[in-house]
Amino acid sequence: MSYLRERIRRDGVIYPGNVLKIDSFLNHQIDPKIMREIGEAFYEHFGDRKITKILTIESSGIAPAIMAAVRFDVPMLFAKKTRPSTLKADEAYVSEVYSYTKKTTSTVVVPKDYISGDDAVLIIDDFLANGEAASGLIDIVRQAGASVAGVGICVEKSFQKGRERLDAAGIEVYSVVRIREINYERQEIVFREDH
Amino acid sequence: MSYLRERIRRDGVIYPGNVLKIDSFLNHQIDPKIMREIGEAFYEHFGDRKITKILTIESSGIAPAIMAAVRFDVPMLFAKKTRPSTLKADEAYVSEVYSYTKKTTSTVVVPKDYISGDDAVLIIDDFLANGEAASGLIDIVRQAGASVAGVGICVEKSFQKGRERLDAAGIEVYSVVRIREINYERQEIVFREDH
Numbered sequence: 001m002s003y004l005r006e007r008i009r010r011d012g013v014i015y016p017g018n019v020l021k022i023d024s025f026l027n028h029q030i031d032p033k034i035m036r037e038i039g040e041a042f043y044e045h046f047g048d049r050k051i052t053k054i055l056t057i058e059s060s061g062i063a064p065a066i067m068a069a070v071r072f073d074v075p076m077l078f079a080k081k082t083r084p085s086t087l088k089a090d091e092a093y094v095s096e097v098y099s100y101t102k103k104t105t106s107t108v109v110v111p112k113d114y115i116s117g118d119d120a121v122l123i124i125d126d127f128l129a130n131g132e133a134a135s136g137l138i139d140i141v142r143q144a145g146a147s148v149a150g151v152g153i154c155v156e157k158s159f160q161k162g163r164e165r166l167d168a169a170g171i172e173v174y175s176v177v178r179i180r181e182i183n184y185e186r187q188e189i190v191f192r193e194d195h
Numbered sequence: 196m197s198y199l200r201e202r203i204r205r206d207g208v209i210y211p212g213n214v215l216k217i218d219s220f221l222n223h224q225i226d227p228k229i230m231r232e233i234g235e236a237f238y239e240h241f242g243d244r245k246i247t248k249i250l251t252i253e254s255s256g257i258a259p260a261i262m263a264a265v266r267f268d269v270p271m272l273f274a275k276k277t278r279p280s281t282l283k284a285d286e287a288y289v290s291e292v293y294s295y296t297k298k299t300t301s302t303v304v305v306p307k308d309y310i311s312g313d314d315a316v317l318i319i320d321d322f323l324a325n326g327e328a329a330s331g332l333i334d335i336v337r338q339a340g341a342s343v344a345g346v347g348i349c350v351e352k353s354f355q356k357g358r359e360r361l362d363a364a365g366i367e368v369y370s371v372v373r374i375r376e377i378n379y380e381r382q383e384i385v386f387r388e389d390h
Contacts, residue, residue, distance in 0.1 A: 019281075031270055058253070058254040059253040066262070069227045070227045074227065075224050077224045077225070085296075111218070114223070
């Protein structure tokens, strides 16, 4: 069993409305053992895809993405939620990402210089829920004329529409942990066992 | 010679006003070889300090900090620039960080649960210029009653006041690369050789 799944079961905090807080070991405080497992798991799954670049979105995607980048030995790049003052508008790929949690839309930005038409890009993120962040990043990869080699996720909420949406778009998704159900009343997390 | 220094010399872009842009390999797009060097360099310098936690600030500190955390095998934690909705005000340590580049003050937040009085904390950041971010993080560590084991920096601008300020406060600083001078007219970066 994955160590990440073990920590979710032990230390995840369940809130109403399918909210699972795993800030104490994944995306605010970060357990290095989980990060090593994640880097290995992504490499085991996508290692033969001739990936040339890892792309994520700040801030909580950065740690798993850098672990993947070190394992694949390719550059990692993160989309920023504000355009740096040294980057002109026409020098950037831009997409919109809606957050259901925060109920806000962010404009995410990647310098054009950092993705080329030859790149095979692996997109990494901490959570997959409705697939908004992944879709924004896929949009950026396609604007660059590059190919999406796949999407690697730490924790997938399989009961929300993101997985289905990416499957329907023909994007290969691999998630280290897949959650079938988060039950607030019973304070229970049910995992999918079929991968 | 450090690979990071080599990349700065080759690919750093100098702007007026001592601005050095190294977004293409350190803090927007990230070279995994630099990250491995940084993790090793911090461990070589601070490895005997019985460090129990790595602390940084989002977003550009996260990659070097997670590399250090994996090498030290201790949890990494980053201060956020906004308080998460699930974190109550009295559950967080808070400090103010002024950015000379952006001319804005950020309130940075760390959950109280994640630092205890027993912790020996290594603070990591990508740049040291005026020392504002490092000082805000030191303030948070002290609010928690924990000890500051040191400050690890990827790129230090030794001609700005941050280094002197931390030295004067008795904080041990180690920087992978130290820059003595950034000369816009000559388009030249002069490194310190004395470490």
